[in-house]
Amino acid sequence: xxxxxxxxxxxxxxxxxxxxxxxxNTFQFPEEEVIKVQNKKLYSLNVLRAFIEKIISxxxxxxxxxxx
Numbered sequence: 001x002x003x004x005x006x007x008x009x010x011x012x013x014x015x016x017x018x019x020x021x022x023x024x025n026t027f028q029f030p031e032e033e034v035i036k037v038q039n040k041k042l043y044s045l046n047v048l049r050a051f052i053e054k055i056i057s058x059x060x061x062x063x064x065x066x067x068x
Contacts, residue, residue: 001044001045001046002044003035003042003044003045004048005041005042009048027058030047033047
């Protein structure tokens with residue numbers, strides 16, 4: 001399994017640190033899926049993918065309800 005740390009994840013998504021923290025808190029990233037090594041947090045690519053899909057799905061549902 002492959003992992004990304006917070007910095008790599010932010011670079012890929014082009015997010016600032018506070019933006020990523022806001023997403024993680026708002027959409028309740030599963031903390032039990034985070035691997036902590038020294039002073040870094042590592043996130044599984046599979047879990048990150050599912051998390052991003054969850055955000056997109058929720059956003060799409062909100063947009064549909066706004067336009068209906």
